[in-house]
Amino acid sequence: MGEQEPVKRASRTNGAGAASAGGAQGGAAKKAAAGKAPAKRAAKATAKSAAGTAAGATAKAAATKKSSAKAPAKAPAKTSAKPESHLAMVRRARRINRELGEVYYYAHPELDFENPYQLLVATVLSAQTTDLRVNQTTPALFAAYPTPEDMAAADPEKLEEILRPTGFFRAKAKSVLGLSAAISERFGGEVPDTIEDLVSLPGVGRKTAFVVLGNAFGVPGLTVDTHFGRLVRRWKLTEQTDADKVEAEIAEIIPKSEWTMFSHRTIFHGRRICHSRKPACGVCPISHLCPSYGEGELDPEKARKLLKYEMGGLPGQRLKPPPDYPGRPAPPLGGNAGQGAAGAAR
Ligand code: SF4
Numbered sequence: 001m002g003e004q005e006p007v008k009r010a011s012r013t014n015g016a017g018a019a020s021a022g023g024a025q026g027g028a029a030k031k032a033a034a035g036k037a038p039a040k041r042a043a044k045a046t047a048k049s050a051a052g053t054a055a056g057a058t059a060k061a062a063a064t065k066k067s068s069a070k071a072p073a074k075a076p077a078k079t080s081a082k083p084e085s086h087l088a089m090v091r092r093a094r095r096i097n098r099e100l101g102e103v104y105y106y107a108h109p110e111l112d113f114e115n116p117y118q119l120l121v122a123t124v125l126s127a128q129t130t131d132l133r134v135n136q137t138t139p140a141l142f143a144a145y146p147t148p149e150d151m152a153a154a155d156p157e158k159l160e161e162i163l164r165p166t167g168f169f170r171a172k173a174k175s176v177l178g179l180s181a182a183i184s185e186r187f188g189g190e191v192p193d194t195i196e197d198l199v200s201l202p203g204v205g206r207k208t209a210f211v212v213l214g215n216a217f218g219v220p221g222l223t224v225d226t227h228f229g230r231l232v233r234r235w236k237l238t239e240q241t242d243a244d245k246v247e248a249e250i251a252e253i254i255p256k257s258e259w260t261m262f263s264h265r266t267i268f269h270g271r272r273i274c275h276s277r278k279p280a281c282g283v284c285p286i287s288h289l290c291p292s293y294g295e296g297e298l299d300p301e302k303a304r305k306l307l308k309y310e311m312g313g314l315p316g317q318r319l320k321p322p323p324d325y326p327g328r329p330a331p332p333l334g335g336n337a338g339q340g341a342a343g344a345a346r
Contacts, residue, residue: 084236090253093237096289097258100265103285106324107264109215110271110317111135116191116216117183118142120198121151123208124175125166132317136333137165139319148189151180165333175203193217207243214260222247222254223263227270234274234292272311280306 084092101107110131113119118138125134141162145151151159156173163169163176179201183191191212192198198209210221222228224243232238238249254262273280279296282303287293297303309316310327319330 089237092289093235093250093253094255096235096286097254097262097265099286099289100269101261104265104268106322106326107261107268108318108322108325109211109264110267112138112318112320113216116193116212117148119216120179120191120201120204120208120212121176123211124179124203125163125172127172128168129166130317132330133166135317135319135330137163139332145180148180148183148191151176152184178202179204191216193219206247214263220256220259221263222250222259223267224250225267226276227267227274228263230276231266231270231274234279234290234295236291272308273306275306275308278306280304283307 109119111119111122111126112135113122121141122134122138125137144162145154145159154177156177159177160169160173163172166172182201183189187197192201193213195206195209195213198204198212199206207223207225210223213219214221214223224246229241229243229246232246232250233241237253238246240246240249250262251259269286270276273284275296279292280303281287281290281293281296282298282300284290284293284296284303297306304312306312308314310325313327315328315330316325317330318325319332321327321329
């Protein structure tokens with residue numbers, strides 16, 4: 001993939017910057033060709049009702065932005081018996097990206113960070129827990145150990161205690177100590193900005209590396225996490241289950257310049273609407289593009305109750321969300337999140 005080329009150290013962005021960089025595509029969807037989504041479809045009346053509710057669900061989030069972030073409210077497409085051509089699938093994928101860009105104009109990385117090192121550590125800590133819980137833990141962590149050198153010199157037991165809320169805290173403390181020492185010793189205290197160097201750090205895999213490249217260094221990257229994989233398979237954009245193969249196939253159909261934001265939008269959709277066990281199809285704003293419409297709850301009233309975070313009127317995952325985030329910030333550790341870390345959609 002193109003990310004493997006060494007890149008100049010780009011201006012370091014926080015989540016807000018990354019979000020705004022990709023949020024300017026709103027009107028493009030209007031010009032898009034209509035996609036034909038092969039799917040099991042409910043009766044017209046149900047579809048109409050679902051689309052109307054989708055408008056309600058997204059309009060609340062969009063209300064704080066005066067831009068063209070209109071609430072999509074399109075009925076699911078008619079069933080087609082014809083298999084979808086590759087070209088039609090590519091067009092549909094790009095339309096999904098554009099329309100999600102209108103719904104989630106504020107899509108951003110959901111880990112709080114102020115520099116590449118903080119994002120790298122936060123991403124490592126996010127394994128097997130929620131971004132919310134990581135965001136509630138890292139303020140104390142970075143206050144105690146602000147630099148890789150500080151972290152590498154930390155007392156392991158004290159570090160473990162700080163990391164305890166994130167789970168698997170002994171293993172995570174070991175990873176953080178190891179990667180901090182490597183950054184200090186091999187990279188002069190600066191997080192490297194190439195995929196090869198990043199994955200050479202202890203505990204850093206391709207997914208973590210792409211999160212850092214895409215959001216701290218502005219290098220396009222696809223983040224294939226559990227939400228991303230599930231959704232692109234529901235959308236029939238790939239049948240692969242191996243993360244590297246999913247990444248390779250999606251990279252063929254989504255333009256490189258969109259990789260980072262497509263990842264954020266897809267993960268936002270997976271966390272808020274298209275959940276693992278019970279997707280809220282009845283209020284899904286892209287149901288007209290989804291072959292899996294009907295896999296989840298179709299009743300708009302019941303589906304609306306499944307919405308998470310700002311879509312459901314609940315706090316988000318970041319304690320410090322970007323300025324255009326239409327929801328409420330997450331509370332600090334011990335605060336009332338409205339939906340606790342344990343039960344929050346990841
Ligand atoms: S919520 Fe339902 S209609 Fe929407 S993307 Fe997921 S499976 Fe498809």
